[in-house]
Amino acid sequence: MNFPLFIARRIYSDHTDDRQKVSKPAIRIATAGVAIGLAVMIISVCVVFGFKHTIRDKVVGFGSHVQVANFYTLQSSATDQPVQMNDSMMQVLGKTYGVSHVQRFAMKQGILKTDNDFLGVMFKGVGPEFDSTFIHQNMVSGSIPKFSDSSSTNKILISQTMADKLRVKSGDRIFAYFIGEGGVRARKFTIQGIYQTNLSQYDKVTCFCDLYTARKLNGWTDDLATGAELTVKDFSRLGETAEVLVNRVNRTSDAYGNTYSTKTIRDLSPQIFSWLDLLDLNVWIILAIMTAVAVVTMISGLLIIILERTTMIGILKALGARNSTVRHTFLWFAAFIIGKGLVIGDILALALIFLQKTTGIVKLDPATYYVDTVPVEVNWLFILALNVATLLIAMFVLIAPSYLISHIHPAKSMRYE
Template sequence: MNYALFIARKIYNGGDNTQKVSKPAINIATIGVAIGLAVMIISVCVVLGFKHSIRDKIVGFGSHITVANFLTLQSSEQYPIVINDSLTKELKTIPGVKHIQRYAYTQGILKTNSDFLGVVLKGVGPDFDSTFIHNNMVEGVIPRFSDTENQQNIVISKTIADKLKLKVGQRLFAYFINKQNVRTRKFTIAGIYSTNMKQFDAQVCFTDLYTAKKLNGWEADQYSGAEILVNDFLQLDPISYDVLSKVKNKVDHYGETYSSENIIEQNPQIFSWLDLMDMNVWIILALMIAVAGVTMISGLLIIILERTQMIGILKALGSRNKQIRHIFLWFATFIIGRGLIIGNIIGFGIIFLQKWTGLIKLDPQTYYVSTVPVEINISLIVALNLATLLICVLVLIAPSYLISHIHPAKSMHYE
């Protein structure tokens, strides 16, 4: 058996009764490691949950990658582009592409007897992935949108419904102004959604793809563009490059030029804001590991000083400085391990409590979510535990050299 490990285990388990290890030093060191790890786990889970919640909401209103008219991507105006079956089949061959759907935007005014509001209608068809809107529905249902006929259904946000005092099942008029004339359509409110994304909820409504195209006066094969969803967000950049390489400088039979952008390029401010959170997490991790390291150094020094006589006896019996240092490093590892176990229990306990109960609330107008979102990533938490253990042990190597300055003869008279 390993000599250093055997002695360390005896000391930790209280097998050496000649002199008790200072309980306060051990408890303080254990608490320091536990609190540090718990804070790190909570920080990582909250930031991951927050980033992915916001990212999924932005993607839900659009897609990971958008193929559209070059002029559309450079301005706020809508210019049509041909999205035919041959193009969609070509885009589907790109590795990592999960889904492709056509869409069309048009601007209009919703009017009731007492009020009116400017909105953006997004026309979607049978290929529309409604998972995101379905998960955020608060009332009504999502109708089966068509690309061949006007079914006169519309899905609006709770923000719009509150402003215009609308309810599911109500009928309302919408007015659309283009270069030629003013067009009027009558819609029935099929459903109401709420995502807490103020800039989207305040203006985006969903209706039939056929309706949006007709209101724009476009041809049957013209759309605002195609939205592409990918399997892995981490592979967004290479997939975006592949999509751009297939459509760049391509011109349809109406003379319109294709281009593409990914969701990060379309919303740089939001994603820059989310990236700042990573810096905050790194700062928290550094501070918590520093706290754990300092408490462990203090605890180790106290334990070494308290065990001066034992160190002297071990040296007199022939133990080398290296062996004795290993004894105390193993002893510190046991303390760190106990702290990690307690820290995991505290951290996971708080995370699961928030995940199941939504105990901590947020202002959705500011943070885009109504409760603090959490996401558990086991691989990251395991790496966090291993990194904490490794760093804490490494910072203890230098203080352990204090043992080299303890002389056997002098230590016998140490009290």
């Protein structure tokens, strides 16, 4: 039988009123400190994970994980510098290590105009291989056109921001004007659908059309495009895949003498990803503060319990119990309190996370945070790690206060009131 564990259980289950007048509030405060601290830590981690992944997925939805394009296009953002993207090049990119999907795109600047308003936008031409999953998840009205690389349907997809400024809706027809070497060219399009991602820097300018249309407006042949967008299988290994692409593609030339180059989404949108990386620092600060709160309340509670049980400690020592045995008894008692606090904290945190996930009760300003509700993502591995780390840290810091027991003398303690 584990004697310290047995005594700790008896102390923890002792509900005698006259013995618990002091320790009951201390135990409750200590339990609440651990529970609230853990709940805040779990919610913080889940919110940050959800926020980072939601924003990352939105940025990736517009620019994919890796872009392969003309060297001058990636360096100067000049959209009129094409590169050859024929079937053989698409196969080379598609068979690259870590790449799961490849799609071509072509960019063309233009102006959308109604009778009363006009708006400068960037037409993004995409082909039949375009992965519309991201746009489909953010559709407001209408539907996504069937994009083609061989013919034009004269249908476009615009954002809600554009629709509000131009005062148009799905199904409306709208004129677009393009300025090129041959002068101004006009096209009439039908608005097939409207999307909204709340990522303002993209919603304000990005309009989707056929790859065929964008090529013809640029005056390019059927094997030219602004570039290709690549999706990787594992975002955590993006650097490895990008390195393979650099060695395979960079500094090579196409049949027209254009030089290929690659950039990852982190290189294309450094400000957003730097901002997201800063969130990690906030989480570490919150974890440190909440752990400190839990630890302080546990130390205070343990000291109060030891002082209240001074007579019992003296009796145990008089009966032959060593200081280590008595210390282990109170450490087991502290473990019971911490364990109860962890269970309450888990239940509280998961309940609030589930409430937010199902109802979106906590709202955000999409103009500032790019999302209209607080996103949450449950990561069971990190939740388990937080529980284990909180238990281990709390138990470790309680070792030093438990040595107070060694200064309690049996003869004096049994007369302690």
